[in-house]
Amino acid sequence: MFRILVRRFIEVVIFVLVITFISFLFVRLAPGDPVLSILQVDDVSITNEQVNELREELGFNEPLLVQYGDWFTDFIQLDFGNSYLTNQPVMEMIMSGLPATIELAVGALLVMLGIAIPLGSLAALYRGSWIDQISRAVSLLGAAIPSFWLGLLLIDLFAVRWGALPTMGRDGFRSLILPSVTLGLAITSVYVRLLRSSLIDSLSHDFIRAARSRGISEMRIFFAHAFRYSLPPVITVFGVSLGSLIGGVVVIEVIFAYPGIGKMVVDSIRSRDYPVIQGYLLVMAIIVFMVNSAVDLSYRYLNPELRLKERKHGKWS
Amino acid sequence: MSILSVRQLHIMGKQNHIVKDLSLDVHEGEWFALVGQSGSGKSMTAMAICQLLAPNLQAKGEIWYGEKNLLTLTSSEIRKIRGNRLAYIFQDYQGSFTPFLTIGQHFDEYQRTHSTLSKKARREQAVKALISVGLNADIYSRYPFQLSGGQLQRVSISIALLLEPDILIADEPTTALDSVSSFKVLQLLSKLQKETGCAVLFITHDLRHVRKYADRIAVMKDGAIIETGDKNQVLNHPQHAYTNKLIQSSPSLSRNPFKLEGVSG
Amino acid sequence: MELVIKKKSKRRWRMTVLFTVMATVLAVAAYTFLILKHDPALVNLGERLWPVSMEHPLGTDHLGRDVLTRLLLGAQLTVGYGLLSLFAAVIIGVPFGVIAGFKGGLIDRIFMRIADAFLSFPDTIVAIVLSGLLGPGIENLLLAIVLVKWVNYARLVRSTVITERQKDYVTAAKINGLSSFGIMRKHLFPHLIGNVLVLASLDLGKIILLISSLSYIGLGAQPPAPEWGAMLNDARPYFQSNMLLMIYPGLAIVFVVLLSNILGDYLRDAFDVKKEVES
Numbered sequence: 001m002f003r004i005l006v007r008r009f010i011e012v013v014i015f016v017l018v019i020t021f022i023s024f025l026f027v028r029l030a031p032g033d034p035v036l037s038i039l040q041v042d043d044v045s046i047t048n049e050q051v052n053e054l055r056e057e058l059g060f061n062e063p064l065l066v067q068y069g070d071w072f073t074d075f076i077q078l079d080f081g082n083s084y085l086t087n088q089p090v091m092e093m094i095m096s097g098l099p100a101t102i103e104l105a106v107g108a109l110l111v112m113l114g115i116a117i118p119l120g121s122l123a124a125l126y127r128g129s130w131i132d133q134i135s136r137a138v139s140l141l142g143a144a145i146p147s148f149w150l151g152l153l154l155i156d157l158f159a160v161r162w163g164a165l166p167t168m169g170r171d172g173f174r175s176l177i178l179p180s181v182t183l184g185l186a187i188t189s190v191y192v193r194l195l196r197s198s199l200i201d202s203l204s205h206d207f208i209r210a211a212r213s214r215g216i217s218e219m220r221i222f223f224a225h226a227f228r229y230s231l232p233p234v235i236t237v238f239g240v241s242l243g244s245l246i247g248g249v250v251v252i253e254v255i256f257a258y259p260g261i262g263k264m265v266v267d268s269i270r271s272r273d274y275p276v277i278q279g280y281l282l283v284m285a286i287i288v289f290m291v292n293s294a295v296d297l298s299y300r301y302l303n304p305e306l307r308l309k310e311r312k313h314g315k316w317s
Numbered sequence: 318m319s320i321l322s323v324r325q326l327h328i329m330g331k332q333n334h335i336v337k338d339l340s341l342d343v344h345e346g347e348w349f350a351l352v353g354q355s356g357s358g359k360s361m362t363a364m365a366i367c368q369l370l371a372p373n374l375q376a377k378g379e380i381w382y383g384e385k386n387l388l389t390l391t392s393s394e395i396r397k398i399r400g401n402r403l404a405y406i407f408q409d410y411q412g413s414f415t416p417f418l419t420i421g422q423h424f425d426e427y428q429r430t431h432s433t434l435s436k437k438a439r440r441e442q443a444v445k446a447l448i449s450v451g452l453n454a455d456i457y458s459r460y461p462f463q464l465s466g467g468q469l470q471r472v473s474i475s476i477a478l479l480l481e482p483d484i485l486i487a488d489e490p491t492t493a494l495d496s497v498s499s500f501k502v503l504q505l506l507s508k509l510q511k512e513t514g515c516a517v518l519f520i521t522h523d524l525r526h527v528r529k530y531a532d533r534i535a536v537m538k539d540g541a542i543i544e545t546g547d548k549n550q551v552l553n554h555p556q557h558a559y560t561n562k563l564i565q566s567s568p569s570l571s572r573n574p575f576k577l578e579g580v581s582g
Numbered sequence: 583m584e585l586v587i588k589k590k591s592k593r594r595w596r597m598t599v600l601f602t603v604m605a606t607v608l609a610v611a612a613y614t615f616l617i618l619k620h621d622p623a624l625v626n627l628g629e630r631l632w633p634v635s636m637e638h639p640l641g642t643d644h645l646g647r648d649v650l651t652r653l654l655l656g657a658q659l660t661v662g663y664g665l666l667s668l669f670a671a672v673i674i675g676v677p678f679g680v681i682a683g684f685k686g687g688l689i690d691r692i693f694m695r696i697a698d699a700f701l702s703f704p705d706t707i708v709a710i711v712l713s714g715l716l717g718p719g720i721e722n723l724l725l726a727i728v729l730v731k732w733v734n735y736a737r738l739v740r741s742t743v744i745t746e747r748q749k750d751y752v753t754a755a756k757i758n759g760l761s762s763f764g765i766m767r768k769h770l771f772p773h774l775i776g777n778v779l780v781l782a783s784l785d786l787g788k789i790i791l792l793i794s795s796l797s798y799i800g801l802g803a804q805p806p807a808p809e810w811g812a813m814l815n816d817a818r819p820y821f822q823s824n825m826l827l828m829i830y831p832g833l834a835i836v837f838v839v840l841l842s843n844i845l846g847d848y849l850r851d852a853f854d855v856k857k858e859v860e861s
Contacts, residue, residue: 011698140847144840146791148798149814149832156821156828206412209369213407214427214476215400218392224426225415244788247706251795265707266799269714277711284707304417304460 005293021068071278080282081275083268090279094261098283100170101260104183105249107176111184112191120195121227127200135192142189147248151182151255168257179256183248187241194237198230205229231302239295242288318345320483320516321366321403326378328361328370328540335374336361336540343484343516348507350519350527350548352563353537359520362537363486366518367399368392382483401431404477408489410469414461420447420472421457424479431480446475450505467498471505478509485510486518491526503530524567528552536560597848604841607657631824643813643827644820652808653830659720659809661838664790667724668782671731676778678732679739683747693740697733705730709792713801720793720809723802727789734785735778742777746770776853783846787839794835810835 062070074081080090115138123135158178159167166175202208203226211221250262257263261280268276300306321343328336336358343349353359365376366387380387382403387395407413414423424443428434434442444454450471461469470490477485487506491499507530510517521527527534527548535545536557544557555561625645632642640649682693709726716722746769755769794811796802803809805816810831817827 011695140840140843141836143843144787144836146794146811146832146835146839148795148811149828149835152814152818152821152828153832156825160822206407206409207415209364210405210407210413211415211426213367213369213399213405215396215398215430216426217396217430220426220430225418228417229415243704244706246704247710247792250707250710251799254799266710266714269711269801272715277715281707281711284704288704302417305462308460308463 004296008289008293008296080279083276084273085268085271090275093264093276094279094283097259097261097264100258101249101253101262103176104179104252104258104260105245107180108183108187108245108249108252111180112188115184115188116191116195120192121199121222123192123196124199124203125222132196135196139189139193142185142192145186147182147186148251148255150185151179151252154178154182155256170259175256175258179252179258182256183252186248187245190237190241191234194234195230198233199226202226202229228302232299235295235298235302239292242291246284246288319343320345320382321518322379322381323362323366324379324381326362326365326376326380328358328365329375329377331373334540336365339378339537339540339542341535341542341545343518344533345483346510346514346516347532348510348517348519348530350521350531350534351537352521352524352527352534354522354563357537358540359537360488363405363488363518363520366486367403367405368395369405396430400427400477400482401480402482403484403486404480404482405486405488406470406473406477406490408492410466410473410493411461413473414469416461419458419460420464423472424457424476427476427479442479446479447472450475450509451501465498466494467502470494470498470502474502474506474509478513478515481513482515484516484518486520488520489522492521492523506530524552524563536563597852600841600845600848604845607838607841608661631820631827640830641824641826644816644824649827649830652813653810653834656808656810656813656831656834657838659803659807660790660793660811660835663720663724663793663803663809664786667727667731667789667793668786670724670728671785672735672778672782674728675732675735675737676739676774679736680743682736683740683743686744690740693736697737700730700733706792710796710801713796718801718804720797720803720807723793723796727792731785731789734781738777738781739774742774743770746773780846780850780853783842783849786842787846790835790839790842 071081078091080094082089083093086093119131119135119138123132126132155167155178158165165178169175208221208226211225212218216225246262249260250266252258253260253262254266261283265277265280267273268280319342323339323341326336326339327334339358339362341349341351351359351362361370361374364370366380368376368387368390370376376388378388382398385394387398390398414420418426421440421443424446425436425439428439428442432439440457444457447454447456452468452471452475456464456468456472464472473490485506490506491502494502503526506517519526519531531548533546534548534551535542536551536559537543538559544551544555544560551560552564555564625647631644632638632646634641638648638650640653643649643652678693682690709723709730712726712729713723716725793802794809794814797809797811798815800815803812805812813831814828817824817831821828
């Protein structure tokens with residue numbers, strides 16, 4: 001298992017190198033001059049001198065590879081540089097934005113679990129019943145509703161018209177509710193159906209009948225046997241759809257002006273704030289790596305065969 | 318003395334009538350064999366007893382155990398009987414166990430459902446049961462995938478007989494085993510049966526087992542019982558043509574078994 | 583071509599209905615200009631924010647433009663862009679996948695590394711960053727989407743090829759003297775097309791959502807294009823007074839995405855494809 005983690009880590013490192021270099025190139029070669037956009041922020045007229053000065057200062061006159069090399073050596077030491085706009089260390093910006101983003105992601109996941117687990121379970125247990133139909137409708141509809149639209153509607157309903165919740169920003173628990181619910185609803189649809197079909201499959205296995213024949217209660221059979229057995233496919237899909245979850249967080253943060261790193265990166269894209277963008281990409285790659293590793297680990301926990309067969313160093317590894 | 322009475326049992330699927338008007342009795346302490354080809358409905362009959370049929374199947378009729386009609390019991394009532402007074406072992410040994418639970422966890426769950434022993438006592442009871450079926454104590458912490466078919470069937474037997482049920486329903490327990498394991502498992506079953514005095518409802522298509530172990534047998538064809546009776550009576554003097562065919566097609570049971578030259582018994 | 587389609591008459595009927603609806607939607611989108619009389623881009627501040635009327639069945643927007651016209655034209659854009667980027671992703675991905683699947687060996691391994699590298703990155707983020715860096719504009723957004731999506735098709739095709747190659751009927755066909763191409767045509771292509779179709783129809787909805795989300799943020803279609811996401815952005819400030827302006831485009835998006843998802847579901851059932859296709 002250790003070997004797999006290491007191998008994966010190396011892959012991520014290589015990928016991070018590649019992506020940072022590409023984004024580096026890209027960002028430098030992209031239309032729009034960052035120097036100009038930085039200087040134009042204050043709406044003061046700029047002289048050519050100022051432009052050249054800033055260019056020199058930011059090292060834009062050096063050959064590209066040298067620029068990359070400089071940046072990379074800083075990166076290794078976890079110095080992601082400073083924002084072009086605010087001159088704040090990128091690392092600091094990320095660290096202050098990260099808690100908000102994580103709150104949002106966790107909140108959304110909790111909402112999703114709170115809906116998908118009951119709905120998916122009941123749909124599986126009572127196949128063909130009205131609750132099964134509802135779960136299908138919820139899932140289809142949920143997948144079709146744009147999360148940003150839903151967010152806007154909810155804001156305008158709950159926050160503007162009824163004033164029950166704050167419209168934006170991060171100010172205590174209440175401001176977390178709307179964003180989490182919006183994002184949670186957006187991701188629920190896939191998991192409802194998935195859990196349902198996975199459970200239906202689990203419940204049809206012989207070992208369920210065997211447990212019943214021993215007099216084990218239906219509750220226990222459902223939770224300790226069937227449910228646990230249905231987890232792997234759900235976890236797999238979670239790992240795979242991590243990309244859209246992260247994307248969803250970004251959109252929601254922008255809509256609700258929630259000060260996480262998603263909003264941070266969108267703002268920095270608009271202003272061509274390269275160091276921030278690169279810092280964000282890197283942090284994301286690391287997070288994705290960690291989550292995928294956790295997913296792998298969970299397989300091992302859930303399925304003892306994976307754990308134990310590996311030790312034999314035979315054809316299973 | 319009859320401890321299980323099946324009366325006019327019908328099992329129906331959406332479009333087919335699988336078991337038709339079936340009646341049988343299992344007597345206290347006896348080994349009753351229910352014999353038939355695949356598809357004759359014998360497994361279904363066994364499953365119906367404790368309401369273990371698939372949800373798309375319907376069972377009608379009466380199945381008397383003591384004062385109770387098992388088909389009319391509520392789920393909480395039937396749960397008290399399942400595994401406790403009536404136990405099962407299945408043909409698919411791997412499928413009888415939940416893959417991510419150890420043997421010990423299977424025991425534990427079962428014991429906690431039907432008794433109130435302490436953790437230590439449960440473990441002791443389980444280990445003792447494992448040893449009584451000829452297995453090592455360390456099987457307790459193994460996972461099902463780590464055991465062979467023969468071992469798993471023994472575990473199944475040890476769990477099934479743990480609480481000394483009145484009837485053990487064995488649905489083709491050795492059909493999927495190699496002949497050596499098969500032999501051992503059946504021998505074990507026979508021995509334990511005599512020790513605990515429980516009845517065995519033995520589902521099989523293999524008449525050799527019947528000849529060796531059964532007390533009474535019933536022959537099933539296309540969802541109905543065509544002949545019932547004492548083992549020797551039925552096997553030696555079959556009433557029905559089908560029974561006769563079954564017997565004839567099992568070479569070691571026919572009257573004139575031919576001997577190959579140079580091969581001893 | 584032998585396609586394995588489950589012949590349940592109920593299903594067939596539903597699919598026909600579905601196809602008809604989708605075809606109508608596409609037809610309306612394509613031929614909008616024949617139906618409607620208003621210029622979607624003509625700004626007419628004198629008529630702004632008018633309510634529902636005969637002249638303007640859905641009212642006018644904040645710049646006096648007819649909402650219905652813009653909505654229908656938006657179908658062209660939204661659905662058209664979605665299909666375009668989908669098509670491009672498929673065109674790029676399929677050949678890669680076929681080559682990787684057939685050649686195997688080093689080429690395949692390199693390909694898998696590249697694909698994994700692409701995939702270890704959150705795709706939506708890459709789309710956002712790419713389109714953001716390339717600059718606002720729908721072409722850039724579509725390019726970003728294609729760059730992100732092609733990998734899924736390549737991987738799908740590759741695994742289909744690998745699975746099918748190993749099947750017995752391929753060996754049997756070879757024994758019977760069928761040429762490689764003949765085998766491919768008769769057996770492989772149906773599976774390929776089936777799998778790709780299912781993935782594509784499920785992807786269409788996601789792509790449309792992505793396009794409208796990013797257009798809302800300002801990274802995709804630019805005004806005055808009547809793309810639905812952009813229209814929602816325009817309508818936002820007027821929510822209090824003219825709520826309907828925010829509802830229509832959203833409903834339109836839901837409708838189209840719902841249709842394509844249902845279609846994808848039925849296609850998947852029809853081809854009896856396993857769940858792995860989704861990921």
